[in-house]
Amino acid sequence: xxDKKVTVAANHVTKRFDxxxxxxxxxxxxxxxxxxxxxxxxxxxxxxxxxHAGETIGVIGTNGSGKSTLxxxxxxxxxxxxxxxxxxxxTSIIAIGAGMRPQLTGRANIRLKAxxxxxxxxxxxxxxxxxxxxxxxxxxxxQPVKSYSSGMKSKLGFAISVYSDADIVIIDEAxxxxxxxxxxxxxxxxxRFKEEGKTIFFVSHSAAQMRQMADRxxxxxxxxxxxxxxxxEVMPEYDRFLKHFNRLSENERLTYQKRYKEAxxxxxxxxxxxxxxxxxxxxxxxxAVQRQKENQHAFVEDNEKMGWFTRVVLIIFIVATVxxxxxxxxxxxxxxxxxxPTHLITNFAPSKLAALDKRHxxxxxxxxxTDMLTATQNSYTVKEGETxxxxxxxxxxxxxxxxxxxQLTDETVTPGQVLTLPVER
Numbered sequence: 001x002x003d004k005k006v007t008v009a010a011n012h013v014t015k016r017f018d019x020x021x022x023x024x025x026x027x028x029x030x031x032x033x034x035x036x037x038x039x040x041x042x043x044x045x046x047x048x049x050x051x052h053a054g055e056t057i058g059v060i061g062t063n064g065s066g067k068s069t070l071x072x073x074x075x076x077x078x079x080x081x082x083x084x085x086x087x088x089x090x091t092s093i094i095a096i097g098a099g100m101r102p103q104l105t106g107r108a109n110i111r112l113k114a115x116x117x118x119x120x121x122x123x124x125x126x127x128x129x130x131x132x133x134x135x136x137x138x139x140x141x142x143q144p145v146k147s148y149s150s151g152m153k154s155k156l157g158f159a160i161s162v163y164s165d166a167d168i169v170i171i172d173e174a175x176x177x178x179x180x181x182x183x184x185x186x187x188x189x190x191x192r193f194k195e196e197g198k199t200i201f202f203v204s205h206s207a208a209q210m211r212q213m214a215d216r217x218x219x220x221x222x223x224x225x226x227x228x229x230x231x232x233e234v235m236p237e238y239d240r241f242l243k244h245f246n247r248l249s250e251n252e253r254l255t256y257q258k259r260y261k262e263a264x265x266x267x268x269x270x271x272x273x274x275x276x277x278x279x280x281x282x283x284x285x286x287x288a289v290q291r292q293k294e295n296q297h298a299f300v301e302d303n304e305k306m307g308w309f310t311r312v313v314l315i316i317f318i319v320a321t322v323x324x325x326x327x328x329x330x331x332x333x334x335x336x337x338x339x340x341p342t343h344l345i346t347n348f349a350p351s352k353l354a355a356l357d358k359r360h361x362x363x364x365x366x367x368x369x370t371d372m373l374t375a376t377q378n379s380y381t382v383k384e385g386e387t388x389x390x391x392x393x394x395x396x397x398x399x400x401x402x403x404x405x406x407q408l409t410d411e412t413v414t415p416g417q418v419l420t421l422p423v424e425r
Contacts, residue, residue, distance in 0.1 A: 006088060007168055007199040008051040008074055012272060013083035015044040015069050019265075042264045043069040045223035046083065046272040053167075056190075056200040058214030058231065060238055062245075064261075065220040067203050071170050074201060082269055089167025089199075092117055094157050102146035106137055106156050109145055113157075117164045127163045135159035136182060151179065158186050169193050170201045187213060211235065222260040223267070382417040395421050 019039045044066045051057055059067045072078045073085050075093040100109050110131055114124045132141050135155045145153065161169060171190065190213060193200055202213050210217065210231070217234040219227040227234045245253065380391065388411040392399045399411060405422040413419070 004052040004054060006050050006086075007053055008049075008088070009084075009086040010047055010049050010070075010074075011084045011086075012046045012048055012276070013044060013070075013073060013080045013085050014042060014046050014269070014272065015066075015073065015078070016081040017041045017043060039265055041261075042081075042223055042267040044073070044080075045264065045267050046275070047220075047225045048083075049218060049225065049228055051168075051199050051201070053199055054194055054197045055216060056194050056202060056214050058210045058217040059201055059203045059220060060205075060210060060217055060234075061220035061226075064222070064257075066223045067220050068172055070220065071172055071201055071203065074168070075170050082272075087168065090118060090165070091168040091170065092161045092164045092166035093170040093172060094154075094161045100145050100153060100157070103144055105144055106135070106141040106148070107132070109156065110141075110160055113160045114164070117160075117166060119164065131159045131163050134162055134185075151182075155182055158189075162186075162189050166198070168199045168201070170203075172201075172203045173205070183209075207235065207239065223264050380419045380421050382413045382415055382419060384415045386413065386415075387411070388413050391419065397422060 017040070019041050047070065059071065061067050069078070071093070073080055074087065075091045076087060077093070079085075101112060104112065107128075110128065111124055114127075115121075119127075135141070135158075137152060137156060140148070140152065145156070148156070158171075169190075187209070190200060190202070200213075202210070204210055204213075214231050216229065217227070217231050217238075218225055219234055219238055227237060245256070248256065380395070382391065388399055388402060388408075391413070392402055395402075401422050402408070402419060403411070405420050
């Protein structure tokens, strides 16, 4: 089949359902913050496979294994939660009552489903009698479908799909009901689908039908593909599982089912990623190790990028902090902060403080004088011959800072004038 056209390709496809008790909970589930407490159920947990033109694939599994959910995604009736489902061609699903409108007659349902499958009114009229004849419903064709038995619904659905021109035909347990004669006729028609190059997905609990129809089998088991291969390899394993399962006591069967269903509730997409990593490691250890090293290298590069980002943010924070301290502690304007960004450091450096003490005649040996200077360190009396510029230079602060602290309108000062210096000395 490798040389034939790929009609269906599933790549790590999942399907999650929210187990909300009320309609309002379903609305909340749309918003993760509100809906995070709503339990989930993963009907399909990351399956991958390919189907080719002219291939008949049997899908088996116990009830609740995810068969119908998977095929609904193949048919396009529902979309995957994650992963990719690629469909190359038109699809038609044959299931008991699928797409039927109970209040309409069989004839009206033929017209409706045929239109949904892309047939024109002219084509429907040309095929109407053949569809009714194949369905074997006779006069019941003009009765409401809600009055039909399961077998009659199956006959009608199969008859409509027989005369559609779909590339992919999905038969979901539609041949499990009805009389043996119609079942055999339907199986013969299905074989013609295969000869016409159609892809067929066939679901049935009948091992005999499966062996008669399928040449490949996908075994679904609680959301996973347990086996995928030729029918003579998969069916014996499935039969062996059923025999073992049926020999279990009722409590043992319930415990088994509960364990798997609990795994479907606690499953996450991160689990799927880890499973895929493990598969790659088992399939090709060397490649997996190389990929892991590449991922680690990328992680280191990301950390280095993050390290540089952190450093830049830290530098900006330090510069902003120093600027604010210059403005607040030294009473400087933003213009002076930008012009003299290092004043906060230089004004409090020990060497600068010692030079200022010496310049202003403050002797460290005279503790009383030092105490007095400390007590009056914010005030300064202008001496003869001093200018505001010289005072600012001696105090190691800007002229603008002194003018702002003393609310001066110009730089004129007079001997004996008392100034308030904005920095403690």
